[in-house]
Amino acid sequence: MARDLSLLDVSRETTEKLKSLEELLIKWNPAINLVSKSTIGAIWNRHIVDSAQIYALAPHHGHWVDLGSGGGFPGLVIACMSSAGGDSLRITLVESDQRKATFLRMASSLLELNATVISERIERVPPLCADILSARALAALPILLGFADRHLASNGLCLFPKGASWRQEVEAARKDWHFEVENHTSITDDDGAILAVKAISHV
Numbered sequence: 722m723a724r725d726l727s728l729l730d731v732s733r734e735t736t737e738k739l740k741s742l743e744e745l746l747i748k749w750n751p752a753i754n755l756v757s758k759s760t761i762g763a764i765w766n767r768h769i770v771d772s773a774q775i776y777a778l779a780p781h782h783g784h785w786v787d788l789g790s791g792g793g794f795p796g797l798v799i800a801c802m803s804s805a806g807g808d809s810l811r812i813t814l815v816e817s818d819q820r821k822a823t824f825l826r827m828a829s830s831l832l833e834l835n836a837t838v839i840s841e842r843i844e845r846v847p848p849l850c851a852d853i854l855s856a857r858a859l860a861a862l863p864i865l866l867g868f869a870d871r872h873l874a875s876n877g878l879c880l881f882p883k884g885a886s887w888r889q890e891v892e893a894a895r896k897d898w899h900f901e902v903e904n905h906t907s908i909t910d911d912d913g914a915i916l917a918v919k920a921i922s923h924v
């Protein structure tokens with residue numbers, strides 16, 4: 722499977738921003754456990770390229786909210802791409818773990834990104850009215866749609882990278898939610914998909 726950023730047609734400036742983010746993650750991971758130790762040697766492929774691919778699936782303006790950002794996936798990666806591309810996205814990262822949120826704020830400041838960090842539980846944050854809502858490795862689709870019900874604008878778009886169980890998750894979510902879904906091929910996971918979900922309402 723291809724895991725190459727060049728497939729995404731990004732600029733040299735974007736690649737440099739993302740390399741700087743990679744360096745920060747490697748530096749701070751031993752103290753904060755931003756990514757699992759087993760994937761620290763593969764941050765670029767497993768986390769950065771995997772996150773970067775969803776940028777092309779969304780409009781590059783409006784309010785992008787990333788839920789449960791952890792070490793910044795995909796939220797900080799999107800902020801790097803947005804900043805280097807000079808677009809007008811406003812980005813909010815929601816992460817309840819205080820140490821990870823501190824890392825996100827520090828990285829955002831050092832890399833001069835247009836990102837705001839909210840260190841609070843998603844369920845307690847006042848509705849964010851996102852035009853684009855992302856979440857990676859946070860929860861199964863039925864739960865994510867509950868978060869979207871609170872934080873997504875009525876005409877907004879959700880982007881959820883998912884592993885091999887994505888079909889079962891879509892089926893399970895149909896029990897409680899009406900929604901439109903499109904599945905995009907992942908360039909980093911043969912069995913996975915990036916779900917683009919919109920028009921969400923409770924059954």
Ligand SMILES: C[S@@+](CC[C@H](N)C(=O)[O-])C[C@H]1O[C@@H](n2cnc3c(N)ncnc32)[C@H](O)[C@@H]1O
Pocket residue numbers: 788789790791792793794795815816817818821841842843844856857858859
């Ligand atoms: C498995 S990690 C995934 C992190 C990142 N999205 C990634 O793909 O590497 C899930 C993250 O979501 C955060 N989280 C879980 N439940 C949350 C909630 N209800 N509100 C805010 N953050 C939450 C955790 O602290 C953790 O950092």
